[in-house]
Amino acid sequence: MGSSLPTMEDVANRAGVSRALVSLVMRDSPKVSDGSRAAVLAAASAIGYRPNLIARNLASHRTMTIGVFLDDLHNPYYAEIADGLLATAYGHGYHTLITTGRRHPNEQQRAIETLFGMQTDGLILLSPRFPLTIIESLAVNLPVVAVAEPLKSDHIDTVSNDERVGARLIIDHLVGLGHRRILHIDGGEGPAATMRLRAFRRVMKMHGLDPGPRISAEEFTEAGGERATDRLLKSAEPMPSAIFAANDLIAAGVLDRLDDTKIRVPRDLSLVGYDNTALATMRRMSLTTIDQQRVAIGSLAVETLIDRITTGRPAGQHHVLAPSLVVRKTTAAPRSK
Amino acid sequence: MGSSLPTMEDVANRAGVSRALVSLVMRDSPKVSDGSRAAVLAAASAIGYRPNLIARNLASHRTMTIGVFLDDLHNPYYAEIADGLLATAYGHGYHTLITTGRRHPNEQQRAIETLFGMQTDGLILLSPRFPLTIIESLAVNLPVVAVAEPLKSDHIDTVSNDERVGARLIIDHLVGLGHRRILHIDGGEGPAATMRLRAFRRVMKMHGLDPGPRISAEEFTEAGGERATDRLLKSAEPMPSAIFAANDLIAAGVLDRLDDTKIRVPRDLSLVGYDNTALATMRRMSLTTIDQQRVAIGSLAVETLIDRITTGRPAGQHHVLAPSLVVRKTTAAPRSK
DNA sequence: TTTTGACATTAGAGCGCTCTAATGTGCAAC
DNA sequence: GTTGCACATTAGAGCGCTCTAATGTCAAAA
Numbered sequence: 001m002g003s004s005l006p007t008m009e010d011v012a013n014r015a016g017v018s019r020a021l022v023s024l025v026m027r028d029s030p031k032v033s034d035g036s037r038a039a040v041l042a043a044a045s046a047i048g049y050r051p052n053l054i055a056r057n058l059a060s061h062r063t064m065t066i067g068v069f070l071d072d073l074h075n076p077y078y079a080e081i082a083d084g085l086l087a088t089a090y091g092h093g094y095h096t097l098i099t100t101g102r103r104h105p106n107e108q109q110r111a112i113e114t115l116f117g118m119q120t121d122g123l124i125l126l127s128p129r130f131p132l133t134i135i136e137s138l139a140v141n142l143p144v145v146a147v148a149e150p151l152k153s154d155h156i157d158t159v160s161n162d163e164r165v166g167a168r169l170i171i172d173h174l175v176g177l178g179h180r181r182i183l184h185i186d187g188g189e190g191p192a193a194t195m196r197l198r199a200f201r202r203v204m205k206m207h208g209l210d211p212g213p214r215i216s217a218e219e220f221t222e223a224g225g226e227r228a229t230d231r232l233l234k235s236a237e238p239m240p241s242a243i244f245a246a247n248d249l250i251a252a253g254v255l256d257r258l259d260d261t262k263i264r265v266p267r268d269l270s271l272v273g274y275d276n277t278a279l280a281t282m283r284r285m286s287l288t289t290i291d292q293q294r295v296a297i298g299s300l301a302v303e304t305l306i307d308r309i310t311t312g313r314p315a316g317q318h319h320v321l322a323p324s325l326v327v328r329k330t331t332a333a334p335r336s337k
Numbered sequence: 338m339g340s341s342l343p344t345m346e347d348v349a350n351r352a353g354v355s356r357a358l359v360s361l362v363m364r365d366s367p368k369v370s371d372g373s374r375a376a377v378l379a380a381a382s383a384i385g386y387r388p389n390l391i392a393r394n395l396a397s398h399r400t401m402t403i404g405v406f407l408d409d410l411h412n413p414y415y416a417e418i419a420d421g422l423l424a425t426a427y428g429h430g431y432h433t434l435i436t437t438g439r440r441h442p443n444e445q446q447r448a449i450e451t452l453f454g455m456q457t458d459g460l461i462l463l464s465p466r467f468p469l470t471i472i473e474s475l476a477v478n479l480p481v482v483a484v485a486e487p488l489k490s491d492h493i494d495t496v497s498n499d500e501r502v503g504a505r506l507i508i509d510h511l512v513g514l515g516h517r518r519i520l521h522i523d524g525g526e527g528p529a530a531t532m533r534l535r536a537f538r539r540v541m542k543m544h545g546l547d548p549g550p551r552i553s554a555e556e557f558t559e560a561g562g563e564r565a566t567d568r569l570l571k572s573a574e575p576m577p578s579a580i581f582a583a584n585d586l587i588a589a590g591v592l593d594r595l596d597d598t599k600i601r602v603p604r605d606l607s608l609v610g611y612d613n614t615a616l617a618t619m620r621r622m623s624l625t626t627i628d629q630q631r632v633a634i635g636s637l638a639v640e641t642l643i644d645r646i647t648t649g650r651p652a653g654q655h656h657v658l659a660p661s662l663v664v665r666k667t668t669a670a671p672r673s674k
Numbered sequence: 675t676t677t678t679g680a681c682a683t684t685a686g687a688g689c690g691c692t693c694t695a696a697t698g699t700g701c702a703a704c
Numbered sequence: 705g706t707t708g709c710a711c712a713t714t715a716g717a718g719c720g721c722t723c724t725a726a727t728g729t730c731a732a733a734a
Contacts (some may be wrong), residue, residue: 030419032713054691055689058719082410102420114432255619285621357722395720680719685725685727688722
């Protein structure tokens with residue numbers, strides 16, 4: 001727009017020093033005399049100079065910027081991870097740039113490319129909805145931490161929740177209450193959903209229980225939960241006595257749909273969510289759920305990324321954090337045996 | 338990390354053409370022969386070349402990138418605005434970069450500077466928590482659209498919800514039901530909260546009603562709503578017969594806190610929220626609320642921004658969208674007169 | 675054959691900064 | 705007075721790209 005912005009050259013001229021000195025001042029270098037520093041700062045603020053990060057980045061090959069890719073802004077689960085992440089990045093002096101793909105593959109691709117093109121020093125992917133192998137080629141040149149299923153890769157670090165523990169906590173709890181017909185409503189085809197479904201099946205098998213038919217919400221949303229419940233109600237299948245929903249949003253959808261029927265929770269049906277979002281804590285919902293260490297996941301992701309950025313560590317690191325169970329009012333002993 | 342990335346030069350060498358031609362191909366220029374285009378594309382993908390946006394931006398003075406500043410990732414209200422916004426930006430071929438200040442002033446400042454430094458072509462501010470006058474100096478050089486209270490500025494465009502209409506819809510509804518002691522629980526000192534409080538007071542005055550004492554949730558969160566309710570319950574004030582909460586999150590906090598007492602909603606107290614978030618639509622909450630045209634606000638913000646970017650229009654544009662009332666189950670006639 | 679002009683391609687400067695190596699400066703040590 | 709050395713400052717190249725203006729190429733027109 002209009003007149004172009006002031007550059008270092010302008011500041012240098014006004015302060016009567018060289019461009020290089022201005023550069024040093026802008027980067028808080030200790031090798032500048034107090035006098036010059038003051039003069040440069042005065043000149044800069046007089047003409048409203050602000051450094052052009054684009055140019056700085058091009059010249060320095062470091063951006064001090066971490067790119068964060070977020071699957072979906074609507075899911076409060078990510079918001080909390082992002083919180084831990086942003087706070088930690090800020091604490092380390094890194095800028096953060098967020099992009100999101102709004103759950104659309106094309107836009108996701110584009111979003112990642114934006115981050116990559118902006119030459120961020122590293123990338124954090126929160127539950128990417130595409131196979132990590134696609135990312136792997138990027139990761140050869142750029143540190144990447146994925147909050148996703150741990151993989152064998154040495155190029156991509158991962159931080160994840162222990163899905164096996166989560167499923168076990170839920171199923172142990174339900175089985176302890178006397179449930180045997182436990183149904184999982186999964187979150188669709190994404191990696192996170194797949195991982196959770198797999199954990200569910202594995203733990204059911206450990207208990208010698210039948211995992212039942214596959215019922216999918218197709219996505220991690222309330223609407224998905226409602227649709228899945230509809231399908232379940234209309235199906236010929238016998239109703240389960242307990243449902244393990246792939247996340248709180250889906251559980252909320254289930255609850256919402258059931259409120260429309262004569263089925264009462266937990267009297268006729270126990271329900272467990274996943275993520276311990278604000279929604280679950282509300283007395284109106286009071287959802288038994290799994291609490292992942294969200295903030296810790298976020299900061300650990302950043303720490304791991306910065307470690308890789310600064311040390312150039314060649315080996316992959318794969319952190320797995322154990323979740324815990326929060327029992328509230330949507331689970332109880334089944335009504336009849 | 339390690340070996341540096343392939344550049345245009347590398348692609349050019351491999352394809353046996355000049356750097357400039359590669360540049361044209363990368364930008365989909367029509368003035369490239371099919372043969373050269375294919376050769377360049379082949380060479381590029383062979384060595385895994387991806388354009389360095391940083392360098393491109395520096396050279397071209399356009400980034401095709403819109404910076405979006407978001408007050409708080411946790412508030413689903415923003416998520417929806419962001420949705421309209423991102424979809425529209427994507428449709429126009431713009432990249433989007435999001436930053437957030439997690440409700441902390443310092444981080445917010447930093448977040449905006451990151452966006453500015455990255456030379457985004459324009460900025461969209463979603464409910465910034467600092468006075469827009471601070472932004473005004475930036476806006477002289479950079480198109481800025483704020484989703485915030487309309488201001489007289491010619492430099493900053495605004496898109497906002499008609500707070501007066503919102504307050505009137507709520508109060509008319511409540512008064513129509515027979516309520517007179519209506520209390521507003523406001524969202525604190527931020528511009529949005531202030532605007533809403535002001536609208537409430539104005540409309541109450543129009544009805545010849547007493548706006549009562551000021552009760553503040555201090556922020557747009559559930560916790561804020563709970564604290565405010567606590568304070569209200571403990572105060573000597575007579576209980577209102579209806580509460581207009583500054584947003585759904587606060588209303589949820591109020592509801593949650595009241596569920597702990599013998600006060601039933603809407604039997605003993607009517608409650609209205611604001612934003613029509615997913616929370617409000619759930620049967621368990623079934624919150625009467627105000628629906629802002631969130632997606633429309635988001636896309637209008639982008640349209641307005643792109644208009645200013647491309648035309649350099651000097652005059653400010655200030656759009657105000659009218660919200661609507663969604664009556665659910667938290668409002669009813671007061672119990673006793 | 676030469677001319678013309680449309681189209682395809684390229685050389686080279688420059689975007690605003692950082693970084694290395696070189697250059698000034700002043701003061702303690704000899 | 706010279707040397708040495710720490711400290712402050714600067715010149716100038718270069719980051720990977722775009723953009724303008726110039727150049728090359730070829731078929732149709734003269």
